[in-house]
Amino acid sequence: MNKSALIAQIKQKESFLCIGLDVDLAKIPTHLLEKKDPIFEFNKQLIDATHNLAVAYKPNIAFYEAYGIKGWKSLKKTINYLNKNYPEIFTIADAKRGDIGNTSTRYAKAFFEDLNFDSITVAPYMGSDSVEPFLAFENKTTILLALTSNKGGLDFQGLKTNTGALYKNVLKTALTWKNAQNLMFVVGATKPAYFAEIRKIVPNHFLLVPGVGAQGGNLQEVCNHGLTKDCGLLINSSRGIIYAGNDINFAKAAKKEAFRLQQEMKIILNENN
Numbered sequence: 205m206n207k208s209a210l211i212a213q214i215k216q217k218e219s220f221l222c223i224g225l226d227v228d229l230a231k232i233p234t235h236l237l238e239k240k241d242p243i244f245e246f247n248k249q250l251i252d253a254t255h256n257l258a259v260a261y262k263p264n265i266a267f268y269e270a271y272g273i274k275g276w277k278s279l280k281k282t283i284n285y286l287n288k289n290y291p292e293i294f295t296i297a298d299a300k301r302g303d304i305g306n307t308s309t310r311y312a313k314a315f316f317e318d319l320n321f322d323s324i325t326v327a328p329y330m331g332s333d334s335v336e337p338f339l340a341f342e343n344k345t346t347i348l349l350a351l352t353s354n355k356g357g358l359d360f361q362g363l364k365t366n367t368g369a370l371y372k373n374v375l376k377t378a379l380t381w382k383n384a385q386n387l388m389f390v391v392g393a394t395k396p397a398y399f400a401e402i403r404k405i406v407p408n409h410f411l412l413v414p415g416v417g418a419q420g421g422n423l424q425e426v427c428n429h430g431l432t433k434d435c436g437l438l439i440n441s442s443r444g445i446i447y448a449g450n451d452i453n454f455a456k457a458a459k460k461e462a463f464r465l466q467q468e469m470k471i472i473l474n475e476n477n
């Protein structure tokens with residue numbers, strides 16, 4: 205999916221919500237555990253209930269890998285279900301990959317070709333040749349970690365260098381890479397004070413913003429300096445939506461929470477126009 209299709213979807217749904225599919229079998233409603241594939245069943249019901257309110261879904265791969273081959277099969281069924289039934293949705297493999305070039309190429313093939321995700325999160329630590337194999341896929345998006353939402357995010361990303369904080373160098377350097385227009389950046393909602401500076405470096409790129417909901421990030425504070433003329437933000441909430449309820453009505457509870465966020469986004473988008 206290209207950027208203009210994503211922007212069109214944001215306008216049509218009046219939403220820039222990304223729902224994180226971080227499935228933990230210890231947290232899902234117990235009646236689903238009787239199903240053949242409880243993880244997929246949980247995801248399917250959540251997706252069916254919320255697809256009108258969200259523009260993106262982001263399974264975090266750790267939550268599938270943790271269940272071995274069964275988890276990987278559930279992931280594959282989930283992405284196939286999204287691609288077949290809701291092809292307009294932007295899909296994100298939150299895998300945080302990145303390695304020497306030939307290994308990154310295999311990661312890119314796994315997530316872009318075999319699983320057919322629209323995008324993947326990538327760690328910038330190993331530098332240009334570790335990221336370029338992802339960028340080589342013309343119609344796919346590489347989402348580079350810039351300033352993450354966790355407390356330790358500043359341990360390295362915030363380090364001062366001669367040319368400014370390390371995360372700023374990540375942003376500036378990444379813009380010089382081939383196909384940099386296919387980049388997005390991860391910036392945590394828990395660090396709203398950094399958005400104005402970040403927008404000076406990347407005024408037009410989309411930012412994937414996790415940390416609203418369970419981590420306490422504030423949507424309005426992120427939008428104050430994060431929004432662009434094309435919106436430019438994908439705000440992720442995982443636990444806050446998918447575990448809003450944990451009984452037979454869990455999908456309804458998730459929909460209610462997604463609707464609450466979408467309504468807030470609608471107001472923000474209208475104010476910004």
Ligand SMILES: O=c1ccn([C@@H]2O[C@H](COP(=O)(O)O)[C@@H](O)[C@H]2O)c(=O)[nH]1
Pocket residue numbers: 224226264298351352353354390391392414415416417418419440441442443444
């Ligand atoms: O900086 C980052 C990068 C990725 N994440 C991931 O996003 C979700 C957040 O889940 P919540 O339940 O909404 O807190 C999760 O998959 C993280 O691994 C992040 O939180 N921060």
